[in-house]
Amino acid sequence: MADKRDYYEVLGLQKNATEDEIKKAYRKMAKQYHPDLHPGDAQAEAKFKECNEAYEVLSDPDKKSRYDRFGHAGVDPNYGAGGGFGGGFGGGGFGGMDFDLGDIFSSFFGGGFGGGQRANPNAPQRGSDVQATLSVSFEEAAKGCRKTVDVERIEVCDSCSGSGAAPGTTAQTCSECNGRGQINVTQRTMLGNMTTVKNCPKCGGKGVFISTPCSRCRGAGRYRRRTKVEVEVPAGISDRQALNIRGEGNKGVNGGPAGDLRVGIDVRPHPVFEREGYNVWLDVTVSFAQAALGAELTVPTLDGNVKYSIPAGTQPGDVFKLKDRGIPNLNGRGRGDQLVRVMVEVPKKLNERQKELLRAYAEACGETPSAGESKGGFFGKKKK
Ligand SMILES: [Zn+2]
Ligand SMILES: [Zn+2]
Known part of the structure; x- marks a missing residue:
């Protein structure tokens, strides 16, 4: 205790x-x-x-x-x-x-x-x-x-x-009240005799010992x-x-x-799901190429993995909805939804071929990318 x-x-x-x-x-x-x-x-x-x-x-x-x-x-x-x-x-x-x-x-x-x-x-x-x-x-x-x-x-x-x-x-039955637990007390008052009922003092009103x-x-x-x-x-x-x-x-x-x-x-909290009312939130991370070109994703839900295709041009922070994949309503029918927020990952390390392709891509966009690794810099200081 x-x-x-x-x-x-x-x-x-x-x-x-x-x-x-x-x-x-x-x-x-x-x-x-x-x-x-x-x-x-x-x-x-x-x-x-x-x-x-x-x-x-x-x-x-x-x-x-x-x-x-x-x-x-x-x-x-x-x-x-x-x-x-x-x-x-x-x-x-x-x-x-x-x-x-x-x-x-x-x-x-x-x-x-x-x-x-x-x-x-x-x-x-x-x-x-x-x-x-x-x-x-x-x-x-x-x-x-x-x-x-x-x-x-x-x-x-x-x-x-x-x-x-x-x-x-x-x-054993209490002898004072004969097991009733209560006794009558008669008092003389101006209005005549008044009888009141009290708990038996001997057994405390229980009637038994x-x-x-x-x-x-x-x-x-x-x-x-x-x-x-x-x-x-x-x-x-x-x-x-x-x-x-x-x-x-x-x-x-x-x-x-x-x-x-x-x-x-x-x-207890879940490692990836977060609850909001009857909806479940999940963050998924996709690559830049997947976001730009569209991709079929495998998304975990409470019912197991489901496939979901994100369209070409998906933006960071876009949310898609998996209907009725949320939490069952406690007091009735129906379920919440699962809301999936797309995070786009920018690669931290690139090999030579990837760099080459990205530079070519930048050129095709009319950009002039820096040739070398830019360490630090204004954006480099921001959180990872
Ligand atoms: Zn008694
Ligand atoms: Zn016992």
Whole structure:
């Protein structure tokens, strides 16, 4: 696992920050790095996730105190110093991509502050999204491919099937709430007796106790592990685009759906082709004689070599088009074109016969070429 930054540092806070300061710092950072404001910016997205993760811990008094005492080991399910039920890896709606700014704020203003207790710890929670990157070649991006991505994500513990109880044991029903997870509290008010429902303080609202936690997941029922996910890369994808693979992110809690896997695509450059939109550019070099007289060229394309005849009198910089030899359109039918730019090479070395012929050619053009080698000179100093 990559080294994690200190959560206070992530939010730009001092260690002794108050609840209010943590909230303010998070709001500021979340606004600054929100993916909607930086579409396709993987760095902003990573920052945003990092802030969410930091906020999820620091806004929860219980997690915060564990983090303050034990650091990341205190809140990471892998080490699980505090054990327990792994209430919120995913952080509910946080961390996902399918929500807008309003959602985030309503979700944490609605449920999070004050008591530091989730409204209902048994409610299904969607798992958070997971990021990965995938490097593909120019051709793979153009034609599409199937690839395997290494992903580190939270999965249901295979040892206890997610129950958190050691194999052969079961979680016991909480005696305080008889497994309901909630208790009724009756208060006398001016309007008469008011009964409110609270999460059971004994079991934290889970309704059950695990006396012998599963050793693999330390009672969390889920743990983070490396796994491989097959990814279908569509033809036409371009560098820095991301694929969203639904349901391949962190597993949800209490039967909630899994988050998504977001795969950032890194397209390696090609030695000769250059992409522009769905078109592919290629420079070909021809000799002066070929340009002047016309020639049949063998031109590499994404589909292999094709023949193309340049006409007599082709000029340096002329561009010809190989229709539909470009990159397939990602979201539909059709392909871009291949655009071939002609470069004309001036020979650097000539043998005697070539010189002779060229002088004769110059004479035929009415020019008076210099007899000797002209080294340097005004044009000789220019770039090769
Ligand atoms: Zn387990
Ligand atoms: Zn209880």
